[in-house]
Amino acid sequence: MQAIGLTFIDWLIIAIYFGFVLGIGFYLRSYTKTEDDFFLAGRKNTSWVAGLAFLSANLGALELLGMTGNTYKYGMYVAHFYWIGAVPAMLFLGIYMMPFYYSSRIKSIPGYLKLRFDEKTRVLNGVSFGVMTLLVSGINLYAMALVLHTFLGWNWDVSMWASALTVALYVTLSGLMSAIFTEIIQFFLIWFGLFLVSILGIIDIGGVNEVFSRIPEAFSKLWSTSGDPTQNGMMITWGGIVLGLGFVLSFGYWTTDFLVVQRALSAKDLRSARMTPILASFFKMAVPFIVILGGLIALALARDPGTGFTLLQDGGKINYDSALPMLIARYYPPGLIGLGVTALLAGFMAGQAGNISAFNTVWTYDIYHSVFNKKASPQNLLWMGRAATLAGIVISVGTAYWAKSFPSIMDYMQAIFSWVNAPLFATMLLGMFVKWITPNGAFWGLITGMGSSFTMFLAVKFSWIDPRFITMSSVQSDMAVNFWRAWWAWLICFGVTIAISLFTKKKPDEELVGLVKGLTPKTLGQPVPLLRRPAFWAVLSLIIFLALNIWFW
Amino acid sequence: MNDRTEPREQKKMKPIWYFVGLVLLTMGVLVFLTGIFMLVFGVKSTTALASLHPNIWWGAIMAVAGAVFFFKNR
Numbered sequence: 001m002q003a004i005g006l007t008f009i010d011w012l013i014i015a016i017y018f019g020f021v022l023g024i025g026f027y028l029r030s031y032t033k034t035e036d037d038f039f040l041a042g043r044k045n046t047s048w049v050a051g052l053a054f055l056s057a058n059l060g061a062l063e064l065l066g067m068t069g070n071t072y073k074y075g076m077y078v079a080h081f082y083w084i085g086a087v088p089a090m091l092f093l094g095i096y097m098m099p100f101y102y103s104s105r106i107k108s109i110p111g112y113l114k115l116r117f118d119e120k121t122r123v124l125n126g127v128s129f130g131v132m133t134l135l136v137s138g139i140n141l142y143a144m145a146l147v148l149h150t151f152l153g154w155n156w157d158v159s160m161w162a163s164a165l166t167v168a169l170y171v172t173l174s175g176l177m178s179a180i181f182t183e184i185i186q187f188f189l190i191w192f193g194l195f196l197v198s199i200l201g202i203i204d205i206g207g208v209n210e211v212f213s214r215i216p217e218a219f220s221k222l223w224s225t226s227g228d229p230t231q232n233g234m235m236i237t238w239g240g241i242v243l244g245l246g247f248v249l250s251f252g253y254w255t256t257d258f259l260v261v262q263r264a265l266s267a268k269d270l271r272s273a274r275m276t277p278i279l280a281s282f283f284k285m286a287v288p289f290i291v292i293l294g295g296l297i298a299l300a301l302a303r304d305p306g307t308g309f310t311l312l313q314d315g316g317k318i319n320y321d322s323a324l325p326m327l328i329a330r331y332y333p334p335g336l337i338g339l340g341v342t343a344l345l346a347g348f349m350a351g352q353a354g355n356i357s358a359f360n361t362v363w364t365y366d367i368y369h370s371v372f373n374k375k376a377s378p379q380n381l382l383w384m385g386r387a388a389t390l391a392g393i394v395i396s397v398g399t400a401y402w403a404k405s406f407p408s409i410m411d412y413m414q415a416i417f418s419w420v421n422a423p424l425f426a427t428m429l430l431g432m433f434v435k436w437i438t439p440n441g442a443f444w445g446l447i448t449g450m451g452s453s454f455t456m457f458l459a460v461k462f463s464w465i466d467p468r469f470i471t472m473s474s475v476q477s478d479m480a481v482n483f484w485r486a487w488w489a490w491l492i493c494f495g496v497t498i499a500i501s502l503f504t505k506k507k508p509d510e511e512l513v514g515l516v517k518g519l520t521p522k523t524l525g526q527p528v529p530l531l532r533r534p535a536f537w538a539v540l541s542l543i544i545f546l547a548l549n550i551w552f553w
Numbered sequence: 554m555n556d557r558t559e560p561r562e563q564k565k566m567k568p569i570w571y572f573v574g575l576v577l578l579t580m581g582v583l584v585f586l587t588g589i590f591m592l593v594f595g596v597k598s599t600t601a602l603a604s605l606h607p608n609i610w611w612g613a614i615m616a617v618a619g620a621v622f623f624f625k626n627r
Contacts, residue, residue, distance in 0.1 A: 009587045013580055020576055031566050049569055184569050185576055192577065192615050200602055333598040335587030335608045339580060 004151050004329045010338030017342045018166060020185070021349070025170025025178045035382045038175035039107060039361045040266050047272040049184065051279030054263040056183035057354035059190065061347030062143045064291055069320030071295025072302075072311070075219025076552055077234050078295065079288050083222075084246040086284045087545045089254035090277040091538045096517075097255055098264060100432050102273040104514055106265070109258040110366035116431045116515045117507075118439040119370065124446060125424060126366030129258060130359055132420045134392060137355035138399020144348040145400065150312075151325040152341065160400060163345070167352045168393040171360075172386050176266060179350070179357040183263075186343075186350035187283075193343025194290050197324070200331040201297030211293075214300035222552040229473045229480070236480040237473060244483025248490040252421035256428050259358040274534040281541045285548060291324075298323040301330075352396070360388040415457050418486040423449025423493035430497050435509065435516045441501030449493025456485045567626070574622025581619050585612030 006014075032038050045053075071078045106112045110129065114122035145160040170178045205211050212220045218232060225231040226238035254260060254277065267273035301309035309330060312322040328340040364385045369376050376384070427446050430437045459465045460481055467476055471484045512519050530536050588608030591598065 009583060013583055016579060016583075017576075020572070024572060028566075181569050181572060185573055188573050188577060189580075192580075192611075192618075196607060196611050200605075200607060203605070204602055330601050331607070333588070333591065333600050333603060333606075333608050335584040336611065339584055342580070 004325060004337060004341070006152065006337060006341070007334040009335050010341065013335070013338035014342050014345065017189075017346060018162075021170055021178075021182050022166060024181050024185075025173040028174035028178050028181065032174040032177060035378045035385065037177065038382055038385050039364070040262070041175070041177040041180055043266055044268045045180065045266045045272070047267060047275035047279055049180065050263050050267040050272060050276040052187050052283070053180040053183045053266075054260055054276050055280040055283050056187040056190075056350060057260050057263055059187070059287065059347065060140065060351030061147070061344040062140055062351070064190070064194065064344070064347060065147060065321045065324050067291040068295045068298070068324040069322070071292050072299050072323045073320050074232075074234050075215065075296070075299075076222050076292065077232060079222060079292050079548075079552065080241055080245060082284055082288050082292075083545055083548055084241065085250045086254060087281045087541060088246065089250040090281040090284065091541060092251065093255045093261075093264075094274045094276065094278040094281075094534055095538050097428070097432060098274045098277070099270065100515055100517075100520070101261065102265065102267070102270050103520075107365050108362050109256055109261055110362060112515070113427070113431070113442070114366075114370070116512070117442045121427075121439060121443045121446065122366055123370060124443065126362050126370070128420050128450065129362050130367065132416055133259065133355050133359045133362070134395050135399060135416060137352060137359070137392070137396040139403050140348065140351055140355070141396050142400040142403035144345075144352075145404075147321070147325075147344070147348075150319075151322070156404075160397065163349050163352065164393055164397050167349055167356065168390055171353050171356050172389045175360070175385060175389075176262065176357045179353040180263065180266065182346070182353055183350045186346040189339075189343045189346045190290070193339045193346075194294075194324070194328075196336065197327045197331060197340075198289060198293040198297065201294065201301070201327065204331070205297065205300055211296055211300050214303055215296055219296070219299070220552070222549060224553055229476065234479055235473075235477040236471075236483065240471065240480050240483045240487075244480075244485075244487045248422045248425060248486040249418065249483065251429075252423075252425035252486065252490070253417060256424045257421055258362060259354055262358050262361065271528070271532070271534065275537065278534055278537045278541060281538075282544070285541075285544060294324055294327060298327055356389055356392045356396070359392045360385045363388040363392075415482060415485075418482055418489060419450055419453045419457070422453060422486040422489045426490045426493040427497060430494065430501075431516070433517050435512055435519055436501060436506050437497060438501040438504040438506045440504040441497045441499075444500050445493045445495075445497025448496045449489050452492045453485055453489035456488065460485075570622045571626040574619045574624070574626060577615050577619025578623050579619070581612050581614070581616030583612070584608050585616055588612055 031042075034042075036042055067078055067081065101112060104112060104115055106115065108126075110122040110126040113125050141160055141164060144163065145156045148154040148159040149156045170182065202208055202211065205214065218225050223238060226236070226241060229235045229237050264273045264276040267276055298309070298311070301307045302311065309326065311326055312319040328337065332340050364381055368384050368388075369381060373380070423446055426449060427442050431442060456470060460467050460470065467481050468474060470488065471480050473480075509519055514520050585608070588606050590596065592606060592609065597603070
């Protein structure tokens with residue numbers, strides 16, 4: 001079922017990419033001397049570097065393939081993941097939350113929980129984040145090998161081990177710095193390697209308007225069919241989109257997931273750290289010009305038998321993930337094919353490096369240093385970071401083989417985020433903005449939130465309850481259940497945290513200075529020109545976000 | 554380790570944009586030259602819109618973008 005054939009020049013381009021990333025790892029090795037260099041890239045990045053890395057850590061190849069395929073299946077609704085499902089949360093992080101994260105000089109998100117609450121909340125979050133990250137990392141590795149095997153005919157084991165070892169080598173050598181370098185290179189390769197698909201597709205079909213005229217009308221709308229779940233492909237109401245995706249899942253991921261927040265913490269000063277997610281929001285809004293447009297072009301072509309364009313089939317079922325590779329195969333001549341495949345490979349490997357660099361930091365500081373060796377020297381922590389990188393890769397490979405023998409694990413990936421991130425967002429929100437929230441309230445709220453999300457997942461999976469009790473509508477897709485489950489888990493964590501805080505001992509105010517709004521004095525620095533103010537760029541981003549939503553209403 | 558050796562001052566690290574430029578320039582030139590080779594030697598491509606020779610103009614755009622990044626940050 002191989003879709004894409006490679007020529008010598010395509011192989012050469014792929015080989016050059018591998019050579020570059022390994023070379024960068026060796027080059028940066030001599031600049032990685034301290035634990036700060038290894039875990040936080042020396043805290044010297046500009047907002048552009050940190051911003052592009054912030055976005056790219058999330059822009060994996062699995063997402064590019066999956067979202068293009070989902071657009072083919074659901075239409076424009078998938079754009080919600082890039083707009084309402086990202087932009088408001090990124091702006092909130094930059095404007096309101098980053099001052100607390102950055103100014104407290106934490107090295108990780110669990111580190112903030114330790115300062116704001118206590119050690120047990122830190123370890124709970126550190127362990128759950130570590131498990132989630134390695135699980136996601138292994139599943140990504142499995143997905144990469146599956147994609148390369150399906151579309152290029154590559155050997156499953158060789159492609160997985162080659163990329164895992166490459167990532168292991170360059171992250172072990174220079175930590176977050178090399179991960180950020182490769183993420184930024186990946187960002188440019190994705191745009192140069194994949195945006196041409198949209199350009200050629202538009203030329204082929206005869207213009208953007210012609211693309212929209214060839215697809216069902218409901219597929220070109222964002223909100224106007226969201227009043228009735230039977231009227232849209234995702235079978236979800238606007239309430240589920242706004243509360244589940246736009247609020248809980250989005251804010252839970254973008255404001256508390258250390259994988260992305262770590263990039264902002266690597267910025268050289270507070271203004272750059274605040275600008276990091278704000279700058280990234282502009283590029284996030286642009287990603288649909290690759291994935292959404294690509295999916296709609298694939299659909300428009302497939303609906304016209306004269307084009308000869310079809311997606312691959314797996315056992316009689318349409319393989320939606322094949323939309324992007326099939327467009328590459330349709331339009332890309334030799335040379336460009338190598339570039340397109342390199343863009344996908346770069347996406348997979350940078351995603352892997354992102355997960356591993358976040359894991360090694362949380363393991364080293366929030367588990368090893370916090371539980372096993374409180375007196376570890378900086379050199380010992382640096383050594384442990386490198387060892388954790390190698391161990392993380394080995395466990396990821398093990399998880400990938402596990403996923404191979406148990407393919408339905410892939411279905412759980414989205415659910416994993418709603419187990420860990422959705423309740424954590426309630427803990428963070430209350431911790432940062434309400435000073436009387438107590439350590440015990442946060443700990444038990446988090447446990448109850450995570451437990452309830454996991455229980456709801458099992459209850460629907462094994463038909464203990466009807467999913468309509470979760471979604472409050474007669475019809476629903478798996479995605480709708482995910483959105484609503486995240487909302488309930490957040491609400492339960494929020495409520496339990498408040499209830500327990502009312503009856504338990506709070507931390508003295510003086511220990512919360514710099515960590516909680518209301519107890520943190522505003523620092524009045526030098527007046528900054530309008531164009532350098534994070535708030536100005538956040539408002540501009542918000543205007544573009546609203547315009548896009550109204551345009552495609 | 555040789556104790557008598559004075560530690561040399563470390564070279565300043567190249568910015569990321571230098572490496573971005575190098576990658577885009579190298580790959581852009583390769584894609585561009587492949588397109589030129591196919592045009593000059595009449596190598597037929599079976600892809601849609603092959604008559605537009607996308608590898609020539611896209612490779613050129615990529616190489617120019619890479620050259621700007623590379624030479625500005627050398």
